[in-house]
Amino acid sequence: MEYKFIVNTENVNSYGYRIITEGINVTQYEINPVVLFMHNRSNGYPATGDEVIGRARLAKEGNQLIAYITFDTENDFASKIEKKVKGDFIRMCSMYADIIEASSDESLVLPGQKYETITKCKLIEISIVDIGGNDDAIRLSASGTAPKIKLLNQKSENKMSEFKTIALALGKPADASETDLLKTVDELKLAKTTAESKTQEWKDKYVLLQKTEAEKMVNKAVSLGLIPEDLKDVQVNAFTSDFDGQSVKLSKLIEAKEAENEQNGIQNVIGAAVSLSGGNKPTNKNSDSDQSFDYLQRHNVVELSRLRKEEPQKYAQLAKEYAAGARYSAK
Numbered sequence: 001m002e003y004k005f006i007v008n009t010e011n012v013n014s015y016g017y018r019i020i021t022e023g024i025n026v027t028q029y030e031i032n033p034v035v036l037f038m039h040n041r042s043n044g045y046p047a048t049g050d051e052v053i054g055r056a057r058l059a060k061e062g063n064q065l066i067a068y069i070t071f072d073t074e075n076d077f078a079s080k081i082e083k084k085v086k087g088d089f090i091r092m093c094s095m096y097a098d099i100i101e102a103s104s105d106e107s108l109v110l111p112g113q114k115y116e117t118i119t120k121c122k123l124i125e126i127s128i129v130d131i132g133g134n135d136d137a138i139r140l141s142a143s144g145t146a147p148k149i150k151l152l153n154q155k156s157e158n159k160m161s162e163f164k165t166i167a168l169a170l171g172k173p174a175d176a177s178e179t180d181l182l183k184t185v186d187e188l189k190l191a192k193t194t195a196e197s198k199t200q201e202w203k204d205k206y207v208l209l210q211k212t213e214a215e216k217m218v219n220k221a222v223s224l225g226l227i228p229e230d231l232k233d234v235q236v237n238a239f240t241s242d243f244d245g246q247s248v249k250l251s252k253l254i255e256a257k258e259a260e261n262e263q264n265g266i267q268n269v270i271g272a273a274v275s276l277s278g279g280n281k282p283t284n285k286n287s288d289s290d291q292s293f294d295y296l297q298r299h300n301v302v303e304l305s306r307l308r309k310e311e312p313q314k315y316a317q318l319a320k321e322y323a324a325g326a327r328y329s330a331k
Contacts, residue, residue, distance in 0.1 A: 016114030053078035214239035
């Protein structure tokens with residue numbers, strides 16, 4: 001009677017590796033298809049004759065290696081194991097094979113895999129076992145020891161999923177290649193550098209415009225006597241940290257001072273005119289001089305204010321002429 005067992009699938013076993021069924025060489029085994037119990041041989045001790053409990057007929061179904069096992073019913077020990085199999089007390093078998101080739105190719109790595117994938121091996125024997133190496137009772141081992149295969153990089157297990165996450169974050173398909181992802185990253189880095197450079201360029205231009213405007217306002221404030229000449233640079237620097245605030249404050253001061261100067265100039269002119277004319281009624285006279293009182297009060301109040309402070313005699317003369325009726329008339 002034959003009993004069907006799964007000898008190998010391509011799932012990851014409890015030891016952290018797996019074997020590709022197509023890569024199992026069964027040529028030599030099929031010449032002597034022995035079935036043991038728990039991979040037990042004499043191992044240097046006198047043989048008892050109970051080591052071989054049956055034979056196997058192999059078949060490959062998809063990614064599975066199947067063994068149809070016939071027990072040696074003439075052997076008491078083999079018959080005992082057959083009864084346990086027939087009674088469904090034992091359901092698993094395992095194989096012992098010599099490794100020929102192993103691969104760390106990431107495309108062959110499955111979740112939970114710690115060791116390389118066995119791509120080629122030579123089947124030595126098949127055993128009935130009480131507990132297999134994984135859910136499919138598949139184990140590639142020799143006397144219970146782990147095979148001599150390399151431990152995979154522990155990060156490789158999650159590497160593919162990480163690449164998918166990165167690809168989606170970059171707006172690429174989940175299966176985008178590493179080359180495509182690196183190219184996209186380089187393009188983003190270049191775009192970032194270009195944008196930062198352009199931003200800095202416009203920022204520098206804006207700062208320059210602010211400085212020019214600040215110097216213009218401070219110069220005007222100095223000419224109006226609002227700021228001492230030796231504090232000019234200090235006031236310009238104050239615009240650097242608070243341009244809007246300083247601009248509003250200084251503009252108001254300049255506007256107020258200009259209004260004050262204009263008002264004072266008119267009043268002084270009237271007073272001087274009355275005083276110098278002796279109360280005579282002014283006569284209309286025209287002048288083309290841009291240094292006339294009439295011209296200065298309309299077009300250059302700052303200069304008129306300076307004359308009043310620094311050249312009072314000239315100021316009084318201009319006021320006298322204005323009181324006498326002198327008015328600016330452009331030719």
